[in-house]
Amino acid sequence: MQVWPGQAYPLGATYDGAGTNFAVFSETARRIELCLLPDDGSETAVELRESDAFVRHAYLPGIMPGQRYGFRVHGPYEPSSGDRCNSAKLLLDPYAKAVSGSIDWNEAVYGYHFGKPGERNDLDSAPHTMTSVVINPYFDWGDDRPPRTDYHRTVLYEAHVKGLTMLHPALPEELRGTYAALAHPAVIEHLTELGVTALELMPVHQFVNDHRLVDVGLANYWGYNTIGFFAPHNAYASWGDRGQQVLEFKSAVRALHQAGIEVILDVVYNHTAEGNHLGPTLSFRGLDNASYYRLSEDQRYYMDTTGTGNSLLMRSPHVLQLIMDSLRYWVTEMRVDGFRFDLAATLARQFHEVDRLSSFFDLVQQDPVVSQVKLIAEPWDVGEGGYQVGNFPPLWTEWNGMYRDTVRDLWRGEPRTLAEFASRLTGSSDLYQDDGRRPLASVNFVTCHDGFTLRDMVSYNKKHNEANGEGNRDGESHNRSWNCGAEGPTDDQGVLTLRARQQRNFIATLMLSQGVPMLSHGDEFGRTQNGNNNAYCQDNELSWVHWPSRDDDGAGGGDRSGGRRDSGRDGRGARGGRGAGGNRGAGGRDADGGDSGDSRAGRDADTGAAAVSTRDGTGRALLEFTRSMVWLRRDHPVFRRRRFFHGRPVEGTHDELSDIAWFTPEGGEMTQRDWQAAHAKSLTAFLNGSAISEPGPRGERIRDDSFLLLFNASDRTLDFTVPVNHGRQWQVVVDTARSEGVEPGTGRKVKAGDRLTLIDRSLTVLQRPG
Numbered sequence: 001m002q003v004w005p006g007q008a009y010p011l012g013a014t015y016d017g018a019g020t021n022f023a024v025f026s027e028t029a030r031r032i033e034l035c036l037l038p039d040d041g042s043e044t045a046v047e048l049r050e051s052d053a054f055v056r057h058a059y060l061p062g063i064m065p066g067q068r069y070g071f072r073v074h075g076p077y078e079p080s081s082g083d084r085c086n087s088a089k090l091l092l093d094p095y096a097k098a099v100s101g102s103i104d105w106n107e108a109v110y111g112y113h114f115g116k117p118g119e120r121n122d123l124d125s126a127p128h129t130m131t132s133v134v135i136n137p138y139f140d141w142g143d144d145r146p147p148r149t150d151y152h153r154t155v156l157y158e159a160h161v162k163g164l165t166m167l168h169p170a171l172p173e174e175l176r177g178t179y180a181a182l183a184h185p186a187v188i189e190h191l192t193e194l195g196v197t198a199l200e201l202m203p204v205h206q207f208v209n210d211h212r213l214v215d216v217g218l219a220n221y222w223g224y225n226t227i228g229f230f231a232p233h234n235a236y237a238s239w240g241d242r243g244q245q246v247l248e249f250k251s252a253v254r255a256l257h258q259a260g261i262e263v264i265l266d267v268v269y270n271h272t273a274e275g276n277h278l279g280p281t282l283s284f285r286g287l288d289n290a291s292y293y294r295l296s297e298d299q300r301y302y303m304d305t306t307g308t309g310n311s312l313l314m315r316s317p318h319v320l321q322l323i324m325d326s327l328r329y330w331v332t333e334m335r336v337d338g339f340r341f342d343l344a345a346t347l348a349r350q351f352h353e354v355d356r357l358s359s360f361f362d363l364v365q366q367d368p369v370v371s372q373v374k375l376i377a378e379p380w381d382v383g384e385g386g387y388q389v390g391n392f393p394p395l396w397t398e399w400n401g402m403y404r405d406t407v408r409d410l411w412r413g414e415p416r417t418l419a420e421f422a423s424r425l426t427g428s429s430d431l432y433q434d435d436g437r438r439p440l441a442s443v444n445f446v447t448c449h450d451g452f453t454l455r456d457m458v459s460y461n462k463k464h465n466e467a468n469g470e471g472n473r474d475g476e477s478h479n480r481s482w483n484c485g486a487e488g489p490t491d492d493q494g495v496l497t498l499r500a501r502q503q504r505n506f507i508a509t510l511m512l513s514q515g516v517p518m519l520s521h522g523d524e525f526g527r528t529q530n531g532n533n534n535a536y537c538q539d540n541e542l543s544w545v546h547w548p549s550r551d552d553d554g555a556g557g558g559d560r561s562g563g564r565r566d567s568g569r570d571g572r573g574a575r576g577g578r579g580a581g582g583n584r585g586a587g588g589r590d591a592d593g594g595d596s597g598d599s600r601a602g603r604d605a606d607t608g609a610a611a612v613s614t615r616d617g618t619g620r621a622l623l624e625f626t627r628s629m630v631w632l633r634r635d636h637p638v639f640r641r642r643r644f645f646h647g648r649p650v651e652g653t654h655d656e657l658s659d660i661a662w663f664t665p666e667g668g669e670m671t672q673r674d675w676q677a678a679h680a681k682s683l684t685a686f687l688n689g690s691a692i693s694e695p696g697p698r699g700e701r702i703r704d705d706s707f708l709l710l711f712n713a714s715d716r717t718l719d720f721t722v723p724v725n726h727g728r729q730w731q732v733v734v735d736t737a738r739s740e741g742v743e744p745g746t747g748r749k750v751k752a753g754d755r756l757t758l759i760d761r762s763l764t765v766l767q768r769p770g
Contacts, residue, residue, distance in 0.1 A: 001046065006059030008052040011325065012095025012230065013069065013134045019061035020134050024071055024093060025318055026288045027054040028083055031074040034058065035090060036067060037131055045072070065136035066242040068100055069093070070126070073286050077111075077120055082290035082299035084281065086111055088122040089129075092227060092283040094322060096132035097329075099206045099231045100241045104128045105214055109280040117278060129282060130206075130227075135243040137333065139250050146337055147262050149197045151374070151397065151440035152640045155630055156264070156518035157196040158448055160222070161204060161236045164521050166544040178238035179204075179248040183255035191261055194524060194623075195630035198262040198374070200340055202449055204249070205265075206231040208273035208282070213537050216469050221539035222449060224342055225308070227273040227282055229326040232334075246334075253335050262337035264374055265330060269312065269323045270346035276302050276309035291318050305346050314347060314360055323347075324363055327370045338374025340399075344392070345379060361393050371395060376443055394435060397516060400428055400442040405480055407446050408457070410713045411505050411761065412482035415678040422662065422675075425685065425709075427514035429644045438642055442515035446506045447523055452533045454523035457481045458502040460488060464531030467538060475534030488531055497739075501761060504625055504736040505713075508763050511629040512709055514641055521545055524626040525619050548619040625741050632733065632765075638689040638704040649691065657726060659691035665712070667721030667753075681714040682758075686726050689770045708766040712758040720764075724752045727768040732756075734765035 006021045014021045022034050036044040048056035070092060075085030089111065092099065107114050108123035165171060165181035175181045182188075182199070191199065206228030209220045223233065237245035253263050272292075274285045277300055284292040294303040294311045302310040312319050330336045341347060347360045364370050379391065379398045392398055403424045410421045423430050427439025447454045452463075461483045463475045484498040503526065510517045521527070522545040529535050535543045633639045645660040662670040663684040674680060689704030696702050706727060710720050722730060732747030737759050750756060750766065758764055 001044070002061050003046055004059040004061065005050045006057045008050075008055040008057050010095075011055065012093055012097065013132065015063075015065055015134055015136060019059055020063040020067070021057065021059045022048065022069070022093075023055050023057035024048070024095075024287070025055050025291075026073060026075070027291055027318075028288045029056070029073045029075040029085060032056045033072040033074070033087070034060075035070045035072055035126075036063070037069060037126075041127075043126065063134060065134050067134040068131040068242075069134065070129075070131050071287070079277070079300045080298075082295050084111055084285050084289045086120070086122070086281060086286055088124050089281045089286045090124070090126040090131070091281070091286045092130060093132040094228075094283055094287065095230055095325070096206075096228050097135040097137075097230050098133035098241065098243045098246055099130050099228050099234055100133050101130045102235075103130060103208060103280070103282070105211045105280075109282065110278075111281040111285070112278075125281070133242055135246050139247060141250075141254060141335070144254050144257050144335065146335065147197070147257060147260050148337075149260075149262055151516055152637075152642050153197060153634065154262075154374075154516050155195055155197050155634070156200050156443065156516060157191060157194070157198065157521060158200045158202065158266075158445075158518055159521035160202045160449065160543075161233075162539070163202075163221075163544045167541065168545075168547055169549075175238055178236050179232070179245070179252040180238045183252040188255065188259045188261070192259055194519075194627055195634055196261060196519070198264050198337065199256060200264040200266060200376075200518070202266045203268055203342075204233050204236065205229055205267065206233050207268075210273075211280070218469065218537040219539040220537065221543055222536040224268050224536070225273040226268045226271075229267075229269070229322065230329055250334060257335070262374070263335075264338040264340055264376070265336050266340045266342060267327075268342045269326070270343045271304075271306040271308045271310050271312060274310060276304065279309055288318075291316055306343050311346055314358065320359055320363060323360070324367060324370065327364075328367070331369050331373055336373075338376065340376040340378065342378050344377035365393065365395060394437050394441075397441050397443050399448070399518075400424070400431070400444055400515065402431065403428060403442060403444045403513070403515070404446055407506065407509055408480035410681070410711075411502060411509070412480065413681060413713060413715060413761075415681075416676070418677075418680050418683060419675045422683070422685070425509070425513050426645055426660065427641075433644055439514040439644055440516055440642060443518050444510055444513050444515040445518040445520070446510055447520045448518070449520060450534070451476060452479055452481055452531075453520065453527050453529055454503055454506060455499070455526040455528045456531055456533070457506075458499040459483055459528070460531040462487070462531070463533040464488070465534050467532060467542065468534060468536075475532075479533060498761065500622070500739060501736055503622060504739075505761060505763050507622075507626050508629050508734055508736055508765070509711075511633040512639055512765070514639070514644075517630075517633070519626070525623040548623065621739060621741075628741055629734070636689070636704050636707070637692060637702050638687045638707060641692060642694045646693065657688050657691065658686075659688045659693070661686040661688075661723075661726065663723045665710075665718050665720045667723045682712045682718055682720075684711070684720060684723065685709040686723065703770050705770045706768045708768075710756065710758060710764040710766070712760065712762050715760050717757060717759045719755045719757050722750055722752050722754050722756065722766070726752070728752050730766040730768050732764060733767045734763065736764070737762040 008023050011023045032048045033045040034048055048058050050057050070090040072087045073085045074087045076083040077086055103109060106128040108125045108128050110121055113119045113121050162177035166177040170186035171181050171184055203223035205226045207223040207225045208227050213219055232245045232249040234241035234245050237248050256263055272284055274282055294313045296303050305311050375396050377392050377396050377398045406420045406424045410417045428442045432441040460481055465472050465475045468474055485495045486492055525548050527545055529542055647660060648658050649656055664670055664674055665682050687707045689706045692702045712718050728751055731749050733742055735742055
């Protein structure tokens, strides 16, 4: 075998059409062997003799894509000094673009013997662990273009590759649960009909099923246990793990882009799957433990701000290089459109405290590739001072946990929530305005993968996690949920009706709020996990989305959107097309002058036999309501402003009314006493479509209809008076008290001074043409 010196950069295995360059970093290693692994179980070792800046490298002519390989590192094994090198352990390449196989959790993958943690284990791990794979980087992207959807037009949809597609009845069985399923027309049609612009995928980096979970017959379903930051998870590939997973993922991205849907990855750069000092030796630990991990003062142990056993060393230049190289790779080679950073506060811990000026944020800010995609932070971790909502740099958006908590509290009837609810509804200026950020810094959500589903949030007061095998001790105990009068399944029709209304309340509130809305997959038709609020280990039908059947009509049906694909009123089409004028109400004409009609009538991607109960208003009825709310938001720029409200008439708009105003149910303007009243759980918000201060993309003035949002979160029926001097004629366009929704153009018409009766825990939206 020929061995040439090769290059120290790029790190990893790089195929150039004639051979492959291998490069790997280790400062502590005395010697590194590249091990080539043919399918017959043998192993060919090649020592990497060239070294530049602690990077060992070689070029091997004739090494083709599909070649499996790993590294063996000869160096010190002194846990008390932070060194854990052991040449008996076959190590994954930290820069592997694909990974083959899985771990069988034999004792050989550990650096110690079971029951004797202080005794070195020299058993060969090669037969029991995963291997790195050389890939072919070439792919025909055709005319692929990133959608580059502006934040104010973005609707996020958090989904799990397997969970979203495993039970979809329109998918061939061999594609279910795979990247190829995401590219299937039935899935893409559902997303586009729903109005989704960005698919936020739960972890697809190569991850590991925890030993503990495997032993009890469970699995790491969520995937927050990364071992390969460049490799798509091989179990989500439908036709092979020798590089096929890379091609399949790229094909899915290309198909989603063609539909105008961005792909955002939930990434875990805060820890790895190697766990604490009792975890396996799979890659980083055996290469250079002290360079990759934050070690305690006693260097046998790891500092852990993630709750997973270890934390990456964010002040190490090699860790920072790994993360930035990974991010750039996924943007440039895999063509994803952004990232959601799990436990992002850990990334800011350069030393101990959370520092928004840490090296990681500096690198992102100046990077010409990464700084140009969507960057979303989960702004907390489990360490001291880890809750950092509102404290990330201006380039970032954040999962707004305060929005989630406040909206839940309002609709479950908690006192003294009105003032904070008003702030959350209008973009959380108290969190983001001081440092120059806009409402779009707030990713608004009421549910996500972590916690109750929307249906469970209105069906359970307590978590029911017994299936996880931890005695129901795992998962959050304070969920801000309310079961509406009965815990779990019930035949009480009054409870079921209220639960259905509450789900509509949450979805409507989400879509009427300033910021970027995020739906959790399956909530649009009432997915349940039977009260399990921590289904991280449930890779089964408990967590998979059950799709409603065609005859699952619920309490309504038909298209509630009026076919309104795009208003064009802020100068851009729904997918970025240009237009003027646009659809100014139900029906009418699209922005390009064409007849809009009902573009979704008679179409249904959600077919099959996996029926979802509709006795409580879930299934297709809730799906149609969710669609109508998403499209109402997309039709009207007043719900997705790019700047905060001023609370006064806006100069240059030639409108004497304030851009926003707040009223009591009686129709009078809210006073300080009204905001602070403990019993107050209802209000009216006026949104002035003629007082939008930001210009359109060509500098034109944006005009929209005006709206009154009537919230009755109390437990009794209330009469609301339509405020005077803010418009003479209004029409009801949303009423969450109606399970069948409001057909466009058919809502009740009211005048200033008229009274509307809102039943307990309901929401009504009135529209006045601009």
